[in-house]
Amino acid sequence: MHPTDEELQSWFDEDLTPPARATVHGHLDTCSACSAKLALLQSLRDRLHATADMRVPTAVWSRVRLAMPGHSRSDMRAPLLVAAAVLLFLAGYAVGQIKQRPIIQRPTADVASEVQRTGSAYVGALATLATLPESYPTRRGGREAALGAFRGAAVELTRLAADDDTKAALERAGEALMSEARMSRRTIHF
């Protein structure tokens, strides 16, 4: 007597009691029809399995990474990277302006506005960069590199002798960018 379809499937899923399993097993040794049904079940499993994986859009990992709270590595590194980037930007901007000497003639508000706008884009780019795991330096190397850049930028900025108003405006812009960076960190969990 043939096992029912349900019994065959239960055998396939190893869900029969040992005696029932032995009975079905014995039957399968001699019944080509039931063996063929079993082969179909295996074929279906194989087909489902073979096509199971799908390529995940790369943005998904970035979203996962952004939403992972309490990540100590980036908590320590990202603010340093942002700080270094902001200071480097300010230093580079100040060097360019002083060499060309147009800064005294330009309204301070314009300079600060330009710093703010470009710096915000810089912070945004860094935030995006921070979501890419393959771009992360090692913890030790990344921290040291960021600290080095921070110190270098700070020294360079101090050495420059811009007029007081412009320097104050740059400092205010820097403060605003740092604040923005801190806000970004809270929001996106660098």
Added chain:
Amino acid sequence: MLAPIASSEPSNTPDLRVARAQRGDAEAFGALYVEYAPAVYGLAMRISRNGPEAEDLVQDTFLEVWHALPGFRGESAFGTWLYRIAARVIWARMRRVSSEAWLDLDAASNVPSPATPVAERLDLERAMERLPRGARLVLLLREVHGLSYDAIAQQLAVSIGTVKSQLHRARHLMLEWLD
């Protein structure tokens, strides 16, 4: 006689990535993501049939995995544990957005008569699409991800009897449609 279901195989080799991820190492977690996300995404796509929704489900699954990792004791293979979470996340979402879940086991319309050939040969994906989402999920969790009846029942909050009956009927229909 039968090929094993790879993902159901318990691993005797400690996965160092899991141990590192449990300690908060995001790079190790990223490596686990690379290995397991394609299967989770495939499952989510086959259930939701919607790319952005499947992406959300992958994100939710891995965030839940990240949060639950400290509690993972290795009593099952990591993949099996992860797929259980994926099943729960996907099922929770699907229950909210769709009332169509199970095969009606008594409805003759579910089962084409052997004397009535299916009008067209359906490929695998199209055949699966004809299954209600719950039955589809049970089928995939068992056949692809190797979860036991009991594990599926737990994650979907249904009885083992429901899992078995839906699985058996789903297989039967799939074989009919693919014949």
